[in-house]
Amino acid sequence: MELKAFTQLILPTQGRLFRLAKLFLRNREEAEDTLQEVLMKLWSHRQQLESYQNVEAFAVQMTRNLCLDKLKSKEWQSRAGEANWEEVEEQKVSPYQQVELSDSAALMRKLIDELPETAKLILHLRDVEEYSFEEIEQVTGMNVNHIRVVLSRARKEVRDKFLKIQAYESGH
Amino acid sequence: MNLDIEQLIEKYYEGETTLEEEQELRAFFLSENVPAHLENEAKQFRYFGQTRKEQPSAGVSYRTVTQLSKRSKVRSLNSWGLRIAASLTLLVVGFGAGIWYTQHEGGLSEENSHVAEMKKTLQAPEQTSASERILAVNQSYELAQGDEEITQILLNTMNFDENVNVRLAACQALQRFENEQIVRDGLIQSLKIQTDPSVQLALIEALVLMKEKRAASEMLRLAQNQKVLEIVRLKAEEGVFHLKQEKQTNNT
Numbered sequence: 001m002e003l004k005a006f007t008q009l010i011l012p013t014q015g016r017l018f019r020l021a022k023l024f025l026r027n028r029e030e031a032e033d034t035l036q037e038v039l040m041k042l043w044s045h046r047q048q049l050e051s052y053q054n055v056e057a058f059a060v061q062m063t064r065n066l067c068l069d070k071l072k073s074k075e076w077q078s079r080a081g082e083a084n085w086e087e088v089e090e091q092k093v094s095p096y097q098q099v100e101l102s103d104s105a106a107l108m109r110k111l112i113d114e115l116p117e118t119a120k121l122i123l124h125l126r127d128v129e130e131y132s133f134e135e136i137e138q139v140t141g142m143n144v145n146h147i148r149v150v151l152s153r154a155r156k157e158v159r160d161k162f163l164k165i166q167a168y169e170s171g172h
Numbered sequence: 173m174n175l176d177i178e179q180l181i182e183k184y185y186e187g188e189t190t191l192e193e194e195q196e197l198r199a200f201f202l203s204e205n206v207p208a209h210l211e212n213e214a215k216q217f218r219y220f221g222q223t224r225k226e227q228p229s230a231g232v233s234y235r236t237v238t239q240l241s242k243r244s245k246v247r248s249l250n251s252w253g254l255r256i257a258a259s260l261t262l263l264v265v266g267f268g269a270g271i272w273y274t275q276h277e278g279g280l281s282e283e284n285s286h287v288a289e290m291k292k293t294l295q296a297p298e299q300t301s302a303s304e305r306i307l308a309v310n311q312s313y314e315l316a317q318g319d320e321e322i323t324q325i326l327l328n329t330m331n332f333d334e335n336v337n338v339r340l341a342a343c344q345a346l347q348r349f350e351n352e353q354i355v356r357d358g359l360i361q362s363l364k365i366q367t368d369p370s371v372q373l374a375l376i377e378a379l380v381l382m383k384e385k386r387a388a389s390e391m392l393r394l395a396q397n398q399k400v401l402e403i404v405r406l407k408a409e410e411g412v413f414h415l416k417q418e419k420q421t422n423n424t
Binding site for chain 2: 152
């Protein structure tokens, strides 16, 4: 596979791969590094890529695995203790709204982050990346009914926890 | 409208909405007129919408692509170049090792087998002919330097071989190692043991050449021994004379 064909095939997915990596690693730079690693890996597998029906699903799987490996690594665990990886989003809203929005965004991210790995992945793929259930099936290897159950539970859990915290805060 | 939305929200949380319905929800929550009682629900959708906009910095893909293009060039060259280089290296190393091995192994084993053969021949005199033993003794000339075992074997041969010629050959071979104390002592000892005139003569000559003064008394004894052949007595006398002269010149 030529480089041009490769970039045409893979580069459209790089935003998704990046967001997925960021979902797991919660850090922009790390996510970019991971994205690069994934692209390199895909390139070294480029002969096989042509035989895959769904290259994106393959790339997503690869990204997820790489992220999970990183999270498991000792280096990562020792680093995560020291630094706070949360970052402030850039937003084009009024300052007041911005504070509120970024607060709730940070909270939302924290809540999603607390979800189990599979739930987090499915919620992300569906609600952020707008994957169809078939596509999620290809990535996770789970059947549609199971995916629905996990998705529903994840959505509710995030909402319930969010409402709880909101109610708690407004009570003061 | 609101009712629809609330139903959709319900469906959404059950995981029953289709992608289109979810898009509808998203559009609704991102619009300006979200009713107050749904404001909290909107947060989730806004968060997802926001997240979706995140992109890696433009530099990343550019860097990656340039890296890939560099890599692909270097790589293809590398893989072939490396393969050829590796196979060539292997061949050369293999040949080199083979040549080295045969040379060294051959050289070593040749020398070793000589020594072993020599030892075997000399240590079993009853199974070998005199000429074979002489040949074996002469093989010691091929050695750069004698070791203790070989000089011992040669000494034994000189003293105890049944054949005069073998004893003579051993005596001559031993003269090469005249610097070794064990050889000098052995030759002096041998003077007492030897009964054959020719070996006695050879020994006297060798000891005189070595200027071995300790042999003088033994030679004197030979010179005075009436059982010894006359020519040997004369030779011994001459030897004693030479050694004493040597002593005197040394002393003055």
